[in-house]
Amino acid sequence: MIRESPIAVNQTTAPDTPSLLLRARGGDASAFESLVRMHQSSVFSIGYRMLNRRDAAEDLAQDVFLQLYRRLDSIESLEHCGYWLRRVAANLAIDWLRHAAYTTTQPLEAGAEIPAQQADHDPLLNRELDRLLGELAPAARAVMVLRYQEDCDVAEIATALDMPVNTVKSHIKRSLTALRGKVIGARLITAEELS
């Protein structure tokens, strides 16, 4: 499976971006499809890391894009579109988790389907990290996903999840401590020794 990084996608689509949003607003299906393709990895990954299931992540991503379709008029730019999608995806995932629609105790059934671009990393460690991430509380998990998957800064996360900046910092610090203490330490040592 070939995957383009979000940066690469933005670069390739940059010249066409203003008209893309306008055309999508005007009902151009192909323009909206381009928007979906541009952001699908990000949205799907947020769902996957939050819900730990590929089918649930796909449902969530589809729901998010349908919401985007209905709210296209309120989207000001492609950058805003990306921010909006991350925000809605994270909050929707937290909502689903809180309503117990999807439990976090289910194992990651799709570890083998992790794309080939991650082959340069320790797949066991990655899977373990995913599993441990799933043990965090929904809000803390969303903070970690936005911070380390989407590379959002603390202020962005605070705005997206509607929580104080200090709470975000606290979530990051505690989650890192927990991850480091539980797993990563031993795993990292082993990985480093093996490499």
Added chain:
Amino acid sequence: MSEVEDRLRRALRPIDPPPGFAERVMRALPDQRPTATVTPIDIVRTSPRASFWRRVSAPAALAASLVAAVLLGQHVAIQQEERAGLAARQELMQALRLTSQKLDDAYQAVQGTPAPVQENEENPS
């Protein structure tokens, strides 16, 4: 950046959805997007029916709210009057009961003792 953060960042790289995801999203879209801004402004202006309803809807909603508030106020006032009337009626009934009881007591008292006025009238000479 700590090594844990670096590892996390690499482990949490975005992953692709299953193949055909975008097509499935496109199929799930409603036929027509609910939007107001797609419609050119000229068309909105040339549609008298739409502009009429747009102009009338806000005042109509306000008027309906006022009517509802007045009716609700009247209903509450009527209920309060009814409650006050019932309370007054109960007080009156209680007063009548007490009065009746007092009259009974007085009657009993009068029946039990001879009337001095009658004795004076019987022996005038």
